[in-house]
Amino acid sequence: MPTVPMSADALAELRSLLGDRCTTNTTVREHHAHDESFHAPAMPDAVVYPHSTAEVAAVVSVCARHRVAVVPFGAGTSMEANCTPVLGGVSIDLSHMNQVLRISGDDLDCTVQPGVHRVQLNEALAPHGLFFPVDPGADATLGGMASTGASGTTTVKYGAMRQLVIALTVVTPEGDVVTTARRARKTSAGYDLTHLFVGAEGTLGIITELTLRVFGIPEVIAAATVRFPTVRDAVDAVIETIQLGIDVARIELLDATAVRAVNAYSGTELPEQTLLLLEFHGTETGTSHAIGQCREVMRGHRGESFEQTIDAADRRRLWQARHDAALACRATKPGGSIFATDVCVPISALADAVEATQRDLEQHGVFGAILGHVGDGNYHVVMSVDRHDPDDVAAAEAVHDRLVHRALDLGGTCTGEHGIGIGKREHLAAELGDGALRVMAAVKRALDPSGIMNPGKVLPDRYLR
Secondary structure, three states: OOOOOOOHHHHHHHHHHHHHHEEOOHHHHHHOOOOOOOOOOOOOOEEEOOOOHHHHHHHHHHHHHHOOOEEEEOOOOOOOOOOOOOOOOEEEEOOOOOOEEEEEOOOOEEEEOOOOEHHHHHHHHHHHOEEOOOOOOOOOEHHHHHHOOOOOOOHHHHOOHHHHEEEEEEEOOOOOEEEOOOOOOOOOOOOOHHHHHOOOOOOOOEEEEEEEEOEEOOOEEEEEEEEEOOHHHHHHHHHHHHHOOOOOOEEEEEOHHHHHHHHHHHOOOOOOOEEEEEEEEEOHHHHHHHHHHHHHHHHHOOOEEEEEEOOHHHHHHHHHHHHOHHHHHHHOOOOOEEEEEEEEOOHHHHHHHHHHHHHHHHHOOOOEEEEEEHHHOEEEEEEEEOOOOHHHHHHHHHHHHHHHHHHHHOOOEOOOOOOOOOOOHHHHHHHHHHHHHHHHHHHHHHHOOOOOEOOOOOOOHHHHO
16 A cells, blocks of 8 residues: 655644644755765655654554655665655654663663664763774664664674664554563574564664663774785785684775775875774783784785774774765765765675776776775775766666676675665565565565555565555
């Protein structure tokens, strides 16, 4: 059953519930019409700002009765139009639900509302000697990070959101409130509802509370850089590091193009070759041992200038430069827009995949940098594209299609962490096949019979007819 445009009756009910926290202001709607992706914006009919799970449930109930689309919105930092209201409707902005509700140092967990930002959570955890490790780069909200299955630079040691979410409170598409699990670290009780909603991109329900695993702040945190003559040398070094079980918290790859862009944008003086950025967490003895092992592995694969630091300011500058890479790439082209995408392949196939992608960029005349969470085979291509130049856009899309098909041919996935959103729905079908998507569609129809929950995302439309 398709959604319908917002009616005057539906809008009146929402205003009755939330007062001036329901708005049709054009500027506010424009802010909620897009994320950080290359995809076209689309305006919601209204934006609401609930303060509680009960208010979210009430809003969803109104929308369900009137068959109005509902799209959850966190910080708008997603990369595949995951929060763009492509069919209009109501954008539910969860930024006012931003409380850290509970921290348990004894149990190494916490409970937060979905509008809590990643940096905000770590500021609250720090006095307890704790931190939350998932770092996708942007200061995203925890609800959005769970909804998109975010990971980032520290996944190689700590895991991604799929591993670190213990339990959720979720408002279903008919306005019911469900708790997916208790706080226990393991359970054999019933279906795994928690992981049904993690990565569902708001198509099955709206997350209103999260219980998360947290970790003790390491005694020592050390960062290092090492440069290589080729991407293959760097990736081979990473593969051996992982196979030997060396305890690294981050292993990030920047190709020479990315390093040049970062140096120009951030004022850094990194060597403009293929570069690995590494970080080690642990005790003084353990970290020293891991660094020594890693240095030997890197040297064996032609790694040079292994430079390390434990200075916190130096580490922050290094990782900020890495996180600014997308902005750095955009700045290389006047009027350019970021066209960023990601794939993930088995780590043994990573060097072949990255080298082939570099050739594609050159052959299609597209400026693009390659960045990778190479410890788990996930890499990103960040292209700077003039969205008003049809030839430029077509070339970037050709590179993107070849990137994804290559990843699938190598046994990988069309997205390691950005999610499916709008842009990769057909690639999901190619990746998992007709049978898997029919199962997903059956789940979607069972939970969301009116089709109001973030429509137009994840599943191709033909599976939901």
